[in-house]
């Protein structure tokens with residue numbers, strides 16, 4: 001597998017904590033003589049990071065180099081983007097940055113958040129998702145006529161994805177019941193765990209959060225607001241909220257989950273409270289287990305992780321005891337959640353024993369303490 005090196009958007013920004021990243025172009029020179037060409041192996045991934053159609057940067061490069069391009073999309077893992085001629089890294093990078101400046105960067109806040117739109121079928125303009133600024137994009141470049149003929153609505157980015165979701169919602173309100181159900185099913189399939197859409201969303205969230213965690217200069221509130229916006233953009237059906245919570249959860253914690261607990265408290269509770277209250281702790285529990293598994297966190301840390309979540313009241317004592325002691329009852333509840341896996345659940349239940357024992361011993365101590373207090377008071381009353 002090719003290791004992905006990330007660079008900033010655009011690549012000349014030097015801040016290593018910068019939130020917006022794209023894969024560094026990977027080039028492969030193919031053929032010889034007149035038939036020599038440059039295969040940009042990961043242009044599809046780059047375009048995803050730029051939230052635009054693959055063909056926009058590809059055509060742009062073609063126009064700038066005065067070369068023919070060819071594009072083949074078989075599936076998400078099999079996309080070919082080729083420019084005739086042999087080009088070097090710095091040539092491609094420089095032109096790609098120019099494309100970004102013209103069509104992706106907001107002229108006001110300089111974030112790569114321009115939503116490309118077309119008015120009257122003639123003018124390409126953008127609206128910034130970060131600051132709301134609206135301005136025309138480069139309509140004089142030769143790429144502009146290509147964009148007008150191939151407008152951004154048909155692309156496969158996150159942006160068009162969320163639009164699709166909204167369209168489904170709107171139509172659903174007017175359509176008949178059968179239609180609605182059919183559409184809901186399509187939607188649910190789209191937002192399956194393997195979904196490319198969700199994965200990109202997750203990456204975006206993670207970027208937001210790594211920026212929050214790493215770059216202390218940025219206020220927590222602002223980062224929270226940004227994340228909330230991100231999620232709102234992804235306007236999901238109610239029954240898919242647990243998936244969104246899953247994404248939020250998985251993106252908030254890095255390799256050491258206990259680190260991010262305090263910082264993420266408000267956001268996490270906000271989103272989990274949005275779920276059915278009965279199910280939110282259940283979902284939280286399943287997320288913790290899944291996080292352990294997914295991040296390959298060593299089993300020996302499970303109690304520490306669990307205690308962290310307990311200390312911050314993400315999961316209450318009663319709930320933990322229910323999970324630990326009433327396995328069958330809990331299973332009925334958890335079974336409905338897409339994250340439930342019995343084997344995994346049992347594995348971590350066994351590992352949690354020291355933590356549960358500790359918790360039970362704490363409860364005992366508290367009771368004893370109150371009893372002693374009560375006993376101590378009694379003689380005084382008798383006197």
Ligand SMILES: [Zn+2]
Pocket residue numbers: 106107108109110111113128129130131132133
């Ligand atoms: Zn802006």
